[in-house]
Amino acid sequence: MKRTIFNSLLTVLIVLASTPAYAGGEPGGGNAPAIPPSSTNAPASSSATVSADEAVNILIVYFSMTGNTEKMATGVQEGVERVAGATVTLKKVDEVTNDDLAAADGIVLGSPTYWGTIATPMKNFLDITGFWGGKVGGAFSTGALETGGKESVVVSLLLALMMKGVIVVGPVYDFGNFQAGSLGASAMTGPPDEGVSDSELEEARKLGERVATITQQLKRGSP
Ligand SMILES: Cc1cc2nc3c(=O)[nH]c(=O)nc-3n(C[C@H](O)[C@H](O)[C@H](O)COP(=O)(O)O)c2cc1C
Numbered sequence: 733m734k735r736t737i738f739n740s741l742l743t744v745l746i747v748l749a750s751t752p753a754y755a756g757g758e759p760g761g762g763n764a765p766a767i768p769p770s771s772t773n774a775p776a777s778s779s780a781t782v783s784a785d786e787a788v789n790i791l792i793v794y795f796s797m798t799g800n801t802e803k804m805a806t807g808v809q810e811g812v813e814r815v816a817g818a819t820v821t822l823k824k825v826d827e828v829t830n831d832d833l834a835a836a837d838g839i840v841l842g843s844p845t846y847w848g849t850i851a852t853p854m855k856n857f858l859d860i861t862g863f864w865g866g867k868v869g870g871a872f873s874t875g876a877l878e879t880g881g882k883e884s885v886v887v888s889l890l891l892a893l894m895m896k897g898v899i900v901v902g903p904v905y906d907f908g909n910f911q912a913g914s915l916g917a918s919a920m921t922g923p924p925d926e927g928v929s930d931s932e933l934e935e936a937r938k939l940g941e942r943v944a945t946i947t948q949q950l951k952r953g954s955p
Pocket residue numbers: 795796797798799800801802844845846847848849874875876877878879880881882921
């Protein structure tokens with residue numbers, strides 16, 4: 733009996749070790765399986781005058797059924813575009829390719845809150861992709877309710893990013909007389925505060941800006 737269990741465990745370990753998704757990976761993150769190879773990857777901004785180590789590509793991956801999380805994703809995009817030399821690729825979760833992942837220096841993930849946690853398409857994306865070590869990451873979410881789990885989703889996304897070897901950052905707020913950091917960006921989208929407000933969008937922009945800035949600093953090797 734014990735021997736049968738031992739043999740089964742051994743088989744599982746051998747299968748895991750030979751599956752690319754679990755085999756670790758290089759900083760380029762090229763070991764992501766099961767998603768289609770290359771398609772369009774058009775950067776939204778670029779600058780010919782920046783040095784090579786300023787040129788970073790930030791990939792924003794989001795799932796959105798009714799447009800709220802998509803709006804936050806465009807806020808993150810605008811924030812990345814504030815940073816000279818940073819280019820941005822915005823992709824729905826089912827459109828991301830292995831080439832997108834390999835080309836990204838930073839990855840920002842966004843998901844609506846579904847029953848207090850990450851929506852299944854985003855969770856599935858996390859489960860089928862591999863190690864992203866060396867990249868910088870951040871997270872954002874939306875949820876209808878004031879205390880419906882938006883921040884839990886951000887934390888869950890950050891945990892997954894950390895498990896994939898990503899260095900995670902959140903936005904930083906400067907109130908003049910004091911500064912504060914935050915976990916990520918989120919928006920309450922149900923009544924009485926429907927949709928994504930300007931201040932919530934600005935939070936998303938700050939997230940994109942910080943991810944791009946820290947990614948550049950890491951690439952440069954100095955602040
Ligand atoms: C299946 C399902 C479960 C949901 N669960 C929650 C929840 O637990 N907490 C919450 O605040 N909102 C919840 N919502 C509302 C969505 O999170 C909210 O409408 C979100 O902004 C939708 O994002 P989207 O417009 O990008 O699709 C749920 C919506 C659906 C469809």
